[in-house]
Amino acid sequence: MPKVNMVQAINLALKEEMQRDKSVVILGEDVGKDGGVFRITEGLIEQFGTERVMDTPLSESGIVGAAVGMAIYGLKPVAEIQFMGFIYPTIDQLFSHAARIRSRSRGRFTCPIVVRTPYGAGIKALELHSESTEALFCHMPGIKVVVPSSPYNAKGLLISSIRDPDPVIFLESTRLYRLIKEDVSEEEYTLPLGSARIVQEGKDVTLIAWGSMLHRVLQSVEGVDAEVIDLMTLSPFDEETVYKSVKKTGRVVIVHEAPKTCGFGAELSASIAEEAMLYLKAPILRVTGYDVVMPLPKFEDYYMPSVERIRKAIEEVMKY
Amino acid sequence: MPEKTIESFTVQRLDILDEKGIADESLMPSLSDEDIKRMYELIVLSRTFDQRALNLQREGRLGAYPSLLGQEASQIGSAFACEKSDWVFPSFREMGVYITLGYPPHMLYQYWAGDERGLKISDNVTIFPLCVPVGTQIPHAVGAAIAAKYRGDKIGIVTYFGDGGTSKGDFHEGFNMAGVFRLPVVFICQNNQWAISVPREKQTASKTLAQKAFAYGFEGVQVDGNDIFSVYKATKDALEKAKRGDGPTFIECFTYRMSDHTTSDDATKYRSKEEVDAWKQKDPILRLRLFMEKKGLWTEQYQKDIEEQSTLIIDEAVKEAESIKPPHPEEMFAYTYEKLTPRQIKQMKGF
Numbered sequence: 001m002p003k004v005n006m007v008q009a010i011n012l013a014l015k016e017e018m019q020r021d022k023s024v025v026i027l028g029e030d031v032g033k034d035g036g037v038f039r040i041t042e043g044l045i046e047q048f049g050t051e052r053v054m055d056t057p058l059s060e061s062g063i064v065g066a067a068v069g070m071a072i073y074g075l076k077p078v079a080e081i082q083f084m085g086f087i088y089p090t091i092d093q094l095f096s097h098a099a100r101i102r103s104r105s106r107g108r109f110t111c112p113i114v115v116r117t118p119y120g121a122g123i124k125a126l127e128l129h130s131e132s133t134e135a136l137f138c139h140m141p142g143i144k145v146v147v148p149s150s151p152y153n154a155k156g157l158l159i160s161s162i163r164d165p166d167p168v169i170f171l172e173s174t175r176l177y178r179l180i181k182e183d184v185s186e187e188e189y190t191l192p193l194g195s196a197r198i199v200q201e202g203k204d205v206t207l208i209a210w211g212s213m214l215h216r217v218l219q220s221v222e223g224v225d226a227e228v229i230d231l232m233t234l235s236p237f238d239e240e241t242v243y244k245s246v247k248k249t250g251r252v253v254i255v256h257e258a259p260k261t262c263g264f265g266a267e268l269s270a271s272i273a274e275e276a277m278l279y280l281k282a283p284i285l286r287v288t289g290y291d292v293v294m295p296l297p298k299f300e301d302y303y304m305p306s307v308e309r310i311r312k313a314i315e316e317v318m319k320y
Numbered sequence: 321m322p323e324k325t326i327e328s329f330t331v332q333r334l335d336i337l338d339e340k341g342i343a344d345e346s347l348m349p350s351l352s353d354e355d356i357k358r359m360y361e362l363i364v365l366s367r368t369f370d371q372r373a374l375n376l377q378r379e380g381r382l383g384a385y386p387s388l389l390g391q392e393a394s395q396i397g398s399a400f401a402c403e404k405s406d407w408v409f410p411s412f413r414e415m416g417v418y419i420t421l422g423y424p425p426h427m428l429y430q431y432w433a434g435d436e437r438g439l440k441i442s443d444n445v446t447i448f449p450l451c452v453p454v455g456t457q458i459p460h461a462v463g464a465a466i467a468a469k470y471r472g473d474k475i476g477i478v479t480y481f482g483d484g485g486t487s488k489g490d491f492h493e494g495f496n497m498a499g500v501f502r503l504p505v506v507f508i509c510q511n512n513q514w515a516i517s518v519p520r521e522k523q524t525a526s527k528t529l530a531q532k533a534f535a536y537g538f539e540g541v542q543v544d545g546n547d548i549f550s551v552y553k554a555t556k557d558a559l560e561k562a563k564r565g566d567g568p569t570f571i572e573c574f575t576y577r578m579s580d581h582t583t584s585d586d587a588t589k590y591r592s593k594e595e596v597d598a599w600k601q602k603d604p605i606l607r608l609r610l611f612m613e614k615k616g617l618w619t620e621q622y623q624k625d626i627e628e629q630s631t632l633i634i635d636e637a638v639k640e641a642e643s644i645k646p647p648h649p650e651e652m653f654a655y656t657y658e659k660l661t662p663r664q665i666k667q668m669k670g671f
């Protein structure tokens with residue numbers, strides 16, 4: 001099995017799905033000749049032509065709006081938004097249309113689109129190039145939100161997202177793109193949406209993370225009998241796996257790089273409180289970005305949940 | 321070096337049938353007497369539908385409703401030019417388009433009474449559910465056109481919006497992409513002179529809306545939107561052009577919203593009676609009737625017959641809409657995703 005990074009794994013997923021299914025097409029800014037600013041779509045225009053790999057005008061709302069129209073007509077478009085900070089103009093199309101076409105037409109029309117976008121901090125980027133606003137999308141019923149944490153699960157989850165009959169926001173951590181290499185089969189495989197992954201089992205505390213924060217969490221649990229959950233799909237999230245783990249350990253630390261207020265950790269904590277309060281030995285703690293506008297690189301290390309902050313939270317809940 | 325003109329454009333305006341019912345025969349599209357009668361009957365049916373909707377709303381039997389009064393020629397003329405295989409992406413006022421394309425009127429009443437099931441379009445009608453957020457349907461037409469082109473389907477895609485819609489970013493993004501990819505789209509703007517209380521000249525400083533197309537590299541025309549022959553001809557030509565692979569067209573139908581914006585609006589707050597009265601002379605039904613009378617296609621008896629027939633259809637539609645059993649609360653969940661989420665299943669247990 002070849003060892004590949006996340007960029008290559010995502011490229012492989014796109015290539016395999018385009019080979020398998022002629023209705024899969026790609027559109028976005030610079031995705032063709034240039035292969036995308038992160039080179040995710042490199043080589044695809046050569047293999048599949050300009051009809052299936054479309055370099056569009058600089059037009060985020062137009063890209064997602066057109067993807068909606070393509071999906072209505074029966075294609076399976078995969079749209080790339082260059083950075084998560086530029087996804088905001090598409091929210092109208094995503095919330096007003098993609099999320100509700102199935103409902104509005106009572107199932108006559110569906111919207112099987114994937115919107116891929118690089119998210120998160122850690123690559124010393126410009127303003128609006130490090131956003132992590134996944135919770136916005138989790139609030140809208142009708143949309144699924146998927147965040148892979150490794151090359152292996154990126155490939156399996158992207159293939160499932162493309163095949164999914166509903167709209168999926170697929171968030172790719174820029175920090176992870178080239179950070180890790182992993183065995184990724186060139187054989188077809190998928191990972192189900194809506195299922196979390198227990199990365200390591202443990203008895204004393206449950207840590208919940210996704211995307212790039214998963215790796216920080218794994219660096220923080222040395223010497224602790226911690227159960228680590230990689231959520232992978234945020235919406236709809238795998239409630240069963242979360243509650244089962246919490247009921248076992250009785251302690252929870254949630255880690256995400258988005259600001260704390262109304263971050264996805266809030267949903268997780270509230271859900272755990274509703275479903276497993278009586279099993280808890282300690283307050284649920286969240287280690288998150290701060291309630292500030294995502295800073296430029298000079299502040300980035302202060303902003304991001306660090307190994308120290310995560311360790312402190314674990315020590316805190318272990319006091320109970 | 322001297323300055324020179326490197327680009328210029330002229331905006332054409334098409335008028336065929338005037339207020340007295342006299343048509344410019346040299347411009348007349350080819351339409352049989354039967355076609356013309358059918359158009360007239362569809363206008364009468366749409367107006368009957370519309371008037372009934374307003375009455376039902378007053379009686380509390382429908383929710384807020386946007387009347388199409390005055391815009392019948394724009395709607396029926398353009399929809400009449402569509403073939404069965406063409407796709408239509410409407411905004412929210414196009415009840416005349418729905419009716420012309422064969423959408424069951426009872427489902428429209430069902431929808432406006434607040435029941436989503438009214439928008440469950442049957443497989444043989446190629447119109448999309450109406451679009452409430454202004455202008456956002458424009459990129460959908462563009463995407464559908466990309467898909468049709470990719471599939472090699474020789475069809476046209478028609479999308480409707482208002483003068484207000486031309487101020488939205490989606491108008492710009494959709495037009496731009498349609499121009500770049502030379503897509504088979506016909507953009508139809510019903511310039512009814514008002515966007516709620518905002519008059520056309522406050523919407524844009526452009527002299528015409530049609531001219532906006534030229535900035536995106538394709539042709540825009542203005543037509544008399546109260547003249548069904550002009551609208552029909554422009555749409556027909558644009559659809560043929562689209563199917564030949566010659567790209568998009570923008571048609572500005574110059575018309576007037578005779579009614580309030582919706583049943584929740586009071587247009588007397590912001591526009592004069594004189595203005596409305598002046599447009600009454602331009603009524604799209606009136607001039608078509610005069611034209612048909614001259615041609616021997618219209619008699620008092622014919623009018624009585626089709627009015628009766630329309631009333632019958634609408635009576636039936638209202639009865640049918642109101643006899644539909646209310647949806648089960650569980651149906652609220654059914655179409656969020658293909659499958660219910662575990663959380664939705666829990667929430668549904670409450671019912």
Ligand SMILES: Cc1ncc(C[n+]2csc(CCOP(=O)(O)OP(=O)(O)O)c2C)c(N)n1
Binds near residue numbers: 452453486516581
């Ligand atoms: C994005 C958006 N903004 C505001 C509204 C509220 N609204 C509904 S219709 C309308 C005016 C639309 O004017 P126009 O596009 O000319 O269409 P018309 O109503 O004249 O048919 C407004 C402001 C809306 N539905 N969508």
Ligand SMILES: [Mg+2]
Binds near residue numbers: 511
């Ligand atoms: Mg208007």
